[in-house]
Amino acid sequence: MSTEKLKIGYVPEHFSTPLYFAEKHFGLDAELLPFPSGTGHMITSLRTGEIDVGVGLTEGWVAGLGKDGVEEDGGYRIVGTYVETPLCWAISTGAKRKINSIQDLKNSKIGVSRIGSGSYVMGFVLADQQGWLSPSSSEPPFEVIPLQTFDKLRSAVNASSADFFMWEHFTSKKYYDNGEIKKIGEIYTPWSSWKIVARTGIGEGDQRLEEMFEKIDRGVRYFEGNKEESVRYISGKLDYTAGDAREWLKTVRFAKSTKGVDVKVIEKTVDVLRKAGVLGEGGMKAEDMIGSLRK
Template identity: 30%
Template sequence: MIEKDRVAYTTQRLHDGKKAEIQAVLAVNNKDIMKLRIGVVPEHFSSPVFIYDQQGKFQARGVDVEVVICEAGTGDMVKRLQQGDLDLAFCVTEGLTTAVANDPRPIRMVGTYVTSPLCWSVSTGFHSAHQGLDTLRNGTIGISRFGSGSHIMALYMADQHQWPKTRSDETTGADIEDTQERQGLQFRVLHNLPGLAQAAEKGEVDAFLWEVFTTKHLYKSQQLRPIGQVVPPWSSFTIGARVHQLLDNPEGQLAVRRFLEVLNEAVQEFLAGMTQETKDNNGSEALPPSLRFLMERFHYSQADALAWFKTVRYPSDVRDISRQELGQCIRILRNTGAIHNPDQTEDHLVDSQVAHWI
């Protein structure tokens, strides 16, 4: 990071005049911003990060990042954060909320990545007898891993349908794997989308939940068939960061703040790139750059890419977290049995020195 950029950034962050923050920033003023390992899912939501990383724009703006693709999703990213193998991760909100509420020591929330709710499609094998969600009661649901969005949203689905629990020993100290039978469901860990799809096609699981646009190609190939959707009342993705040697020290906090500021730029450029007029080398109209990226990277048709774009909302500032929404998420997930810690509130989950309450 060149000196004039560091000075400009320092000046910007000292607007509130807090003595502690001044000292923290000055303490690292002459140090380079630390390298951050960022966990993301290999899905269209991650496009702003992929584009900025591909074009070298994070580094050009003074942020040193390593983008780590986590095919197993939120459960895997949470584990990597807890173990210190990742510094930040973009997790589905229900998975990150559950993990931090059950044990807030290794991870805190530092922002919101996608504000629109995630539409979870419930899929079964193409030749399955299941025609709707009602027949899934007491069935076997495929999940990527315990604590993942596919697991927690299955619990949410069962709770929404008021399926009776098959046992009554709901101790508050239970581990999340102990929800195995608490909502009238059995779970089978299958790691990723290919594993889930194969098991559903063979009838080894009754169904599984996954993001609708990511699953759509499996419906077109008639490997799977959709039988319903589950849409929770909270944001799709929130941003988690490890505490040890990152959020618990001034240099780490500065690096996270700087990354989130540059991430805001990446998001806004991606949104603008979905609609801007573009010409090719011959002067003819060409696809907008972000739309072209979606189609090439994820093999989406133009219609599917545009259909997804109509449904998604990114925040104007990724550092914002809604106190009301997070509180509602905690209450609902505690009721499903996913969160077993009765004492945690939204203040325990969020690093307010980095994130902004709204």
């Protein structure tokens, strides 16, 4: 077994707080690497071996493994559950754009971080919910504009190089409050929102993974028992107001035991993504995406 530290990719937003506590208070012995551009970027880094573990969005992980013709073994497996609650994706446009509702978005330009990312996948879930996907047409409901980062997405909708984008509600809220962008709607994931994956070179019995799950579980318990310390960290280090941090705390529920995945959650995600046209019928089955089942 390797004695090298695990390299763990994560998104440096409020959801990362238990990881911070796991490292600060409980000695999580890993290198935490921020990926502000999100899950799609982590998939690339897992496949090249730059990181060993990723903590990211369920729909991004599933989309990455479920596409037709995924090369070799896909590069990673879903091994853990991080957040049990759905994610609220806010739908945003430029502050001065004449776009005022979801109905204005059909056949427009969607800004996404990367192809296959959560921001990309949820655009098609939205289109499916709105009835904009036609089985008889190969035309996509939007022109997709990959822009990598949240900052570039905000700039693009104000410059009209994209018409709208989707990002987590509380991360977006500061920019509604300061007038930089405008909210025109929201959509919730039909599944629990965050999962943990490991590259396929790391087996389920790897002691480093076992220790990681144990430390993250302790970080989650600390997070739940020390809400004001969580608020101070989120508002002091992660670019949120204390009020928004407290409101977010009312909405989120982390997994009490992070090791393992419920196959039914992955099956539902695959089903919705196929219905939305993100995945075809020939990709990896849900059970094959999972490296560790919940017991």
